[in-house]
Amino acid sequence: MSLTEQPNLKPCPFCGSTDVSLKSCKYDDASLYVSGERYHYVECMDCDSQTGQCFDEDAPHFGEFKDGKEMAIFKWNMRK
Numbered sequence: 135m136s137l138t139e140q141p142n143l144k145p146c147p148f149c150g151s152t153d154v155s156l157k158s159c160k161y162d163d164a165s166l167y168v169s170g171e172r173y174h175y176v177e178c179m180d181c182d183s184q185t186g187q188c189f190d191e192d193a194p195h196f197g198e199f200k201d202g203k204e205m206a207i208f209k210w211n212m213r214k
């Protein structure tokens with residue numbers, strides 16, 4: 135497991151696994167979103183539960199986060 139990017143993620147609230155990771159993706163469906171727009175989400179590698187897609191441009195409106203990455207981490211960590 136890579137340690138290059140290890141944000142402060144809590145264990146999975148559903149299965150307790152610590153094998154959770156932050157993913158960043160590109161949205162290429164131009165019919166729905168501007169091509170190339172990036173979003174982020176946190177996913178549990180054991181039970182596949184995940185936060186919703188957190189777009190960079192939504193982050194400031196959601197909770198004054200600086201980008202979707204921060205927003206995804208916050209969403210994950212607030213789960214119970």
Ligand SMILES: [Zn+2]
Pocket residue numbers: 146147148149150151178179180181182183
């Ligand atoms: Zn899990």
